Amino acid sequence: MKRVFSSITDGRGFDLVLVGVPFTFLLALSGLPLLYNILMSFQEVDMFSLGSVIRPFVGFRNYLDLFTQPETVSILKNTIVFVVGSITGQFLVGFALALFFWINFPGASWLRGLFLVSWVMPGLVVGAIWNWILSGDFGVLNFLLQQTGLMSSNIFWRSDPNFSLWAVILANIWLGTSFNMILLATGLSAIPADLYEAAEMDGANAWQRFWTITLPMMRSTIGAIIALGLIFTLQQFDLFAAITDGGPNNSSNVAQYWAWDLSFRQYDFGKGATISVIMTVFVMFAATVYVRSTRHEVRG
Amino acid sequence: MGIRRTMISIALALASASFAGMGARAEDVKLVLWSLDRDIQPAPNLIKEFNAQKNGIQIEYRQLQFDDVVSEAMRAFSTGKAPDIITIDNPNHAMFASRKAFLDLTDMIRQSKVIKPENYFPGPLKSVTWDEKYYGVPKATNTIALYYNKDLFKAAGLDPEKPPQTWTELVTTAKKLTNPSKNIYGLTFSAKANEEGTFQFLPWAQMGGATYKTINSEGAVKALTVWKQMLDEKLASPDTLTRSQWDATATFNAGNAAMAISGPWEIDRMLKDAKFQWGTALLPVPSEGAQRSSAMGDFNWAIFSSTKHPKEAFKALEFFASKDVTMYKDFGQLPARSDLPVPPTGNPQKDSALATFVEQLKYAQPRGPSPEWPKISKAIQDAIQAALTGQMEPKAALDQADAKIKSIGG
Numbered sequence A: 001m002k003r004v005f006s007s008i009t010d011g012r013g014f015d016l017v018l019v020g021v022p023f024t025f026l027l028a029l030s031g032l033p034l035l036y037n038i039l040m041s042f043q044e045v046d047m048f049s050l051g052s053v054i055r056p057f058v059g060f061r062n063y064l065d066l067f068t069q070p071e072t073v074s075i076l077k078n079t080i081v082f083v084v085g086s087i088t089g090q091f092l093v094g095f096a097l098a099l100f101f102w103i104n105f106p107g108a109s110w111l112r113g114l115f116l117v118s119w120v121m122p123g124l125v126v127g128a129i130w131n132w133i134l135s136g137d138f139g140v141l142n143f144l145l146q147q148t149g150l151m152s153s154n155i156f157w158r159s160d161p162n163f164s165l166w167a168v169i170l171a172n173i174w175l176g177t178s179f180n181m182i183l184l185a186t187g188l189s190a191i192p193a194d195l196y197e198a199a200e201m202d203g204a205n206a207w208q209r210f211w212t213i214t215l216p217m218m219r220s221t222i223g224a225i226i227a228l229g230l231i232f233t234l235q236q237f238d239l240f241a242a243i244t245d246g247g248p249n250n251s252s253n254v255a256q257y258w259a260w261d262l263s264f265r266q267y268d269f270g271k272g273a274t275i276s277v278i279m280t281v282f283v284m285f286a287a288t289v290y291v292r293s294t295r296h297e298v299r300g
Numbered sequence B: 001m002g003i004r005r006t007m008i009s010i011a012l013a014l015a016s017a018s019f020a021g022m023g024a025r026a027e028d029v030k031l032v033l034w035s036l037d038r039d040i041q042p043a044p045n046l047i048k049e050f051n052a053q054k055n056g057i058q059i060e061y062r063q064l065q066f067d068d069v070v071s072e073a074m075r076a077f078s079t080g081k082a083p084d085i086i087t088i089d090n091p092n093h094a095m096f097a098s099r100k101a102f103l104d105l106t107d108m109i110r111q112s113k114v115i116k117p118e119n120y121f122p123g124p125l126k127s128v129t130w131d132e133k134y135y136g137v138p139k140a141t142n143t144i145a146l147y148y149n150k151d152l153f154k155a156a157g158l159d160p161e162k163p164p165q166t167w168t169e170l171v172t173t174a175k176k177l178t179n180p181s182k183n184i185y186g187l188t189f190s191a192k193a194n195e196e197g198t199f200q201f202l203p204w205a206q207m208g209g210a211t212y213k214t215i216n217s218e219g220a221v222k223a224l225t226v227w228k229q230m231l232d233e234k235l236a237s238p239d240t241l242t243r244s245q246w247d248a249t250a251t252f253n254a255g256n257a258a259m260a261i262s263g264p265w266e267i268d269r270m271l272k273d274a275k276f277q278w279g280t281a282l283l284p285v286p287s288e289g290a291q292r293s294s295a296m297g298d299f300n301w302a303i304f305s306s307t308k309h310p311k312e313a314f315k316a317l318e319f320f321a322s323k324d325v326t327m328y329k330d331f332g333q334l335p336a337r338s339d340l341p342v343p344p345t346g347n348p349q350k351d352s353a354l355a356t357f358v359e360q361l362k363y364a365q366p367r368g369p370s371p372e373w374p375k376i377s378k379a380i381q382d383a384i385q386a387a388l389t390g391q392m393e394p395k396a397a398l399d400q401a402d403a404k405i406k407s408i409g410g
Helices: A002-009 A012-040 A061-068 A071-102 A108-115 A123-134 A140-147 A164-189 A193-201 A206-217 A219-235 A238-243 A255-265 A269-299 B002-026 B042-052 B066-078 B090-098 B106-111 B122-127 B150-155 B167-177 B195-207 B218-232 B245-253 B264-273 B310-322 B324-331 B348-361 B373-388 B394-408
Strands: B029-035 B057-063 B085-089 B145-149 B185-188 B257-262 B278-281 B299-303
Touching: A002 A012, A012 A269, A061 A071, A061 A269, A071 A108, A071 A164, A071 A219, A071 A255, A108 A164, A123 A140, A123 A164, A123 A238, A164 A219, A164 A238, A193 A206, A206 A219, A219 A255, A219 A269, A238 A255, A255 A269, A255 B373, B029 B042, B029 B066, B029 B310, B042 B057, B042 B310, B042 B324, B057 B310, B066 B085, B066 B090, B085 B090, B085 B310, B090 B122, B090 B299, B090 B373, B106 B310, B145 B150, B145 B245, B145 B348, B167 B185, B167 B218, B167 B257, B185 B245, B195 B218, B195 B245, B195 B373, B218 B373, B218 B394, B245 B257, B245 B264, B257 B264, B264 B348, B278 B348, B299 B310, B310 B324, B373 B394
Parallel strands: B029 B057, B029 B085, B185 B257
Antiparallel strands: B085 B299, B145 B257, B145 B278
16 A cells, blocks of 8 residues: 555656546547547437437448548548648748748837737638638729739639639638747747857858758757648638638538538538548648657757 | 404415415426527517516526527437427428427417417428428518619619519619629629528529429529529629628628619618618519519427427417517517518508518428428539539539439438
């Protein structure tokens, strides 16, 4: 008894408690729902069997049904375009801004803080505002493009199948840029200044310093940001609800919005869960990248 | 002494009376009612009036959000925690009725002196009917008709008292009214990829002789072709594909569309926002003398089959139905009753618009009724959007929808 007690206060038992508490927490709040979701994807679930766990088992039928639907391939393709487009845009603009503020001109830190405003705004509000900006007949964006002479007729950003997905990507880039910028700015400030001094003495120009010092030193930050970006873009839902509703004709529909539509508009919870499972695989990939890239931080 | 005795007896009487009162209160039947009505809408106010009667039944109210009604209701029912009474959007009614989640009210309605089926419009009544039995009572109703801008009619040389009657007339009128240089579209409506798109399209298909079970029949294809023509020729904004009815009609109010298809919920905003003379007309039909049809919206009352107090719950519904008379005056919603004239409001423009909608309501048809309605609706939305974006021909798009609906078993 005494040994057990002392092991808990100082020893193996203590380690187990340390691991056990967060593990239980994760299992209860993330693990079980995840497993439940996987279970649902193999069952036929409708509104009246929602409350029970034992439901008709259908094997892979939900998966097969999904992949025989004509819109599935295009929705998955949209998801990839959305994720890659959003992350690239957010990262490039965010990085450019971070480098810009790194120059540290008077008021730089204030301005940088102000950029976070876009990140704090609720997605539905952002969506509603972009809805007006992107509107075809009276949108601000079309007005600007016409006044500057960049184009002669209105583009229906939300309603033209060629543009609708990009309309949401544009709004999402705006929404996520500041988050990227802040994380990257933190990464930048962590690079020791003497590295640059030494490089300058050796005659490296700004471009060479960027490629040989800044980028390699930022590797773990960049990896983490891209992984987080992947998770955030796969979670992005409000903008779709507010701007296009996944339309027209699914041209801006993505997996996460589709899963919601199947579950809560068509009440086909089994298929909604199936899409979530497919998405989980993607997110697990992102999580691996995230864990691997932050592991470097410990060493560095 | 005498006074004292009287005092005591009065005190005793009072005490026993209050005791009896308390006893009665403790025995009150408690009902729970869920609805999405806000404080200025019918449900919470009717409940207040009902509770004030102190007839031994007390109703507790819970407000839901629009998107939550169905999912909350089914979660509650499947876990045995359903309320006694709920208000449900009419296309979702059949889903619950077909699974016997709602109580069969047929016998109670037959004996009722307040709720009589013949007093209701056929459309709303059909939406509470499943397998020829009544599983609810229509709460309110609405439909869509044509609004038009009389000033723009005059400016285009059209007779403002002769709105278009047929689809062909609608197209030619829209052509005359469209004026890109002034940012004016001929018509505005909603073909959005949600229930609103179905709500607006189905009446057109039905006027063409189709139902959701024959959605690829000739009349429906023709309807979708007319819609496509409207968008292809820019008689309606391309944003019709992503705009809600409310946002679409806002462009009408702003003078950027000369005609609009929408419902009576627009009237009050239009009276305030529209700086021009406007009128209303019944939805144009495919050809002169063809059958009319229209959409049907709004909610129904229903009692969950799990209730422990079916009689008391029905009594509450009877009370609510008895208040239909003042529904428009008090809450601005149209009762689903054909026996109650909508009282004049004193505003001639509003009264004539209401008259149009009441007339249109005679032809209103429910969506479904089918327990699989959400999936059927999705198939129809997909077809509308595929055709209007030019990615499929109307016929092919509706064929695909028909195949989907048949596979769902609609």
